[in-house]
Amino acid sequence: MMGMLRQTVAEFVKVLSLKSWWLLGLILVAYVGFTAAGLAFFFSELGAQLAGTGAPALDAATKANLVYSSVTAVGLVIPLLFGALLITNEYRHRSLTPTVLAQPRRGVVLAAKAVVALAGGAVYGVLGLLGSVGLGAPVLLALGEEAALDDPEVITLLLRTVVAMALWALLGLGLGALLTSQIATIVIVLAFTQFVEPILRLVAGVWEWSAQLGRFLPGSATDALVGAGILSSLGALDPSAPSAPVDPLLWWQGGLVLAALAAIPLVVAALTTLRRDVE
Amino acid sequence: MTLATPLTVDSLTKVYGDLTALRDVSFTAQPGRVTGFLGPNGAGKTSTLRILLGLNRATAGTALVDGQRYRELEHPARRVGASLSADVFHPGRSGRAHLMIQALAAGIDRRRVDTVLDLVGLAAAGRRAVGGYSLGMRQRLGLAGALLGDPSAIVLDEPINGLDPDGIRWMRSLLRSLAAEGRTVLLSSHVLSEVQQTVDDVVVIRAGRIIADGTLESLESGTRRVRVDADDRDALAAAARRAGGEVAVGGGALVVTGIDAVRVGEIARDERIALRHLSDDSESLEDVFLALTGDVTGDEVDR
Numbered sequence: 177m178m179g180m181l182r183q184t185v186a187e188f189v190k191v192l193s194l195k196s197w198w199l200l201g202l203i204l205v206a207y208v209g210f211t212a213a214g215l216a217f218f219f220s221e222l223g224a225q226l227a228g229t230g231a232p233a234l235d236a237a238t239k240a241n242l243v244y245s246s247v248t249a250v251g252l253v254i255p256l257l258f259g260a261l262l263i264t265n266e267y268r269h270r271s272l273t274p275t276v277l278a279q280p281r282r283g284v285v286l287a288a289k290a291v292v293a294l295a296g297g298a299v300y301g302v303l304g305l306l307g308s309v310g311l312g313a314p315v316l317l318a319l320g321e322e323a324a325l326d327d328p329e330v331i332t333l334l335l336r337t338v339v340a341m342a343l344w345a346l347l348g349l350g351l352g353a354l355l356t357s358q359i360a361t362i363v364i365v366l367a368f369t370q371f372v373e374p375i376l377r378l379v380a381g382v383w384e385w386s387a388q389l390g391r392f393l394p395g396s397a398t399d400a401l402v403g404a405g406i407l408s409s410l411g412a413l414d415p416s417a418p419s420a421p422v423d424p425l426l427w428w429q430g431g432l433v434l435a436a437l438a439a440i441p442l443v444v445a446a447l448t449t450l451r452r453d454v455e
Numbered sequence: 456m457t458l459a460t461p462l463t464v465d466s467l468t469k470v471y472g473d474l475t476a477l478r479d480v481s482f483t484a485q486p487g488r489v490t491g492f493l494g495p496n497g498a499g500k501t502s503t504l505r506i507l508l509g510l511n512r513a514t515a516g517t518a519l520v521d522g523q524r525y526r527e528l529e530h531p532a533r534r535v536g537a538s539l540s541a542d543v544f545h546p547g548r549s550g551r552a553h554l555m556i557q558a559l560a561a562g563i564d565r566r567r568v569d570t571v572l573d574l575v576g577l578a579a580a581g582r583r584a585v586g587g588y589s590l591g592m593r594q595r596l597g598l599a600g601a602l603l604g605d606p607s608a609i610v611l612d613e614p615i616n617g618l619d620p621d622g623i624r625w626m627r628s629l630l631r632s633l634a635a636e637g638r639t640v641l642l643s644s645h646v647l648s649e650v651q652q653t654v655d656d657v658v659v660i661r662a663g664r665i666i667a668d669g670t671l672e673s674l675e676s677g678t679r680r681v682r683v684d685a686d687d688r689d690a691l692a693a694a695a696r697r698a699g700g701e702v703a704v705g706g707g708a709l710v711v712t713g714i715d716a717v718r719v720g721e722i723a724r725d726e727r728i729a730l731r732h733l734s735d736d737s738e739s740l741e742d743v744f745l746a747l748t749g750d751v752t753g754d755e756v757d758r
Contacts, residue, residue, distance in 0.1 A: 270543045
């Protein structure tokens with residue numbers, strides 16, 4: 177127990193003694209903030225165009241949620257990379273040797289890293305919200321829309337965003353622990369989040385069976401958990417689109433799916449790669 | 456400090472795929488002594504040390520720290536300090552931060568960090584990123600990590616690599632003083648002359664097998680060889696054997712090992728045997744080491 181506490185403190189210091197964590201944070205705030213501002217313009221303009229066409233108008237909370245959810249729409253890759261770096265840094269720089277000498281129980285090392293991943297992911301969640309609310313809300317207000325920050329639906333989204341970001345960092349740690357190669361992990365993480373998953377989600381919507389499965393993709397589960405997402409909401413925005421063929425997951429189901437997706441690679445890594453000889 | 460902490464390797468075997476890297480390796484590094492673990496590169500030194508420290512898994516056999524596996528020790532890093540490579544640091548982190556993290560994880564008083572940085576001569580460079588360190592500085596940082604927990608046993612893999620002559624001299628006196636305090640010091644090297652002035656005991660490994668194990672003195676005495684000849688060879692051979700030498704015939708003369716040339720001369724005088732030839736034919740310790748570890752043929756290693 178003392179070992180776990182000591183290791184967790186050591187792992188926090190490992191992160192804070194490098195520059196990469198705040199560089200990732202800076203990129204996140206800028207990227208999410210820019211996206212949120214852009215979406216605020218887009219929905220305000222869209223609302224103006226749709227007015228008088230008879231299409232149902234988006235209510236203030238829905239618009240605000242779509243703007244603020246740009247954290248999980250574009251920012252998930254940041255906690256994912258953060259979690260992956262926690263472990264692949266050790267393989268890449270061979271620092272697993274001193275790490276395991278100081279704490280020979282490798283399960284304790286991985287568990288401590290999981291704590292740091294969850295905490296770090298949550299911090300990125302807060303930073304991401306600083307970007308999406310910090311830039312999105314003023315733009316909404318400037319365009320005569322509502323910021324809706326006192327709406328319980330919006331507050332719920334903000335809180336669940338933090339949870340989702342924490343789970344994505346855990347997923348990154350598990351992937352990194354399983355793949356061990358830093359280059360391979362970064363390439364796979366970028367390719368999956370930026371290209372593969374968005375395409376899969378769009379294609380999955382075509383047939384009912386694939387739509388059923390598509391709900392269990394990490395990005396779809398995340399949208400279910402936080403309660404909004406551009407990709408999930410495309411249908412809602414386009415009145416001519418057929419109604420979604422399957423019901424989306426409930427928020428807690430989305431959370432459980434995401435937690436399971438994050439835990440599986442971590443457990444597999446603990447039983448396989450982590451037990452190998454340290455080179 | 457100072458718990459007597461012998462390091463005992465017993466019948467260790469390690470198989471990587473179809474390569475047998477270690478075969479029935481056994482030896483003990485004793486408290487209060489510096490043990491040199493010698494052998495050419497690839498002989499199995501690093502594998503043995505990594506198994507001893509719980510980094511690698513043995514296929515068979517055990518490597519124990521005072522009778523326990525490294526990972527079963529209550530405070531492993533406070534009992535055994537180790538530096539296995541100068542290449543295990545994140546380049547973006549300072550040397551001091553690296554040691555601080557080690558101290559936090561191992562439950563070592565953080566004040567030790569500055570103490571050991573001072574000890575290895577990195578007090579000034581401690582706050583700089585390791586990426587800018589020379590190989591010698593990284594060796595020193597590794598040594599600082601090994602000494603961090605004030606351990607009663609110290610394991611170092613090729614610690615002399617990358618040190619300048621001053622650094623080598625400093626390392627020698629440091630290792631001697633650590634042993635003098637009752638600590639167990641185990642260090643590996645592929646060059647005997649590097650550690651000849653430092654070690655008490657020598658373990659030689661070649662192609663995964665221990666081929667010599669004893670005090671440095673015993674290895675040195677085994678190299679004494681005298682070439683001698685007399686008209687009455689049989690009488691001379693008998694006398695030399697009585698004096699404790701081993702006698703063989705080679706190259707038209709007797710070859711006596713185990714006693715030196717002066718002693719052979721005395722024997723001839725006492726026995727009133729007239730010598731026709733007497734020469735010291737001893738090899739240097741380095742020659743013996745090379746002969747022990749040399750000509751590794753393909754069939755020594757299973758492939």
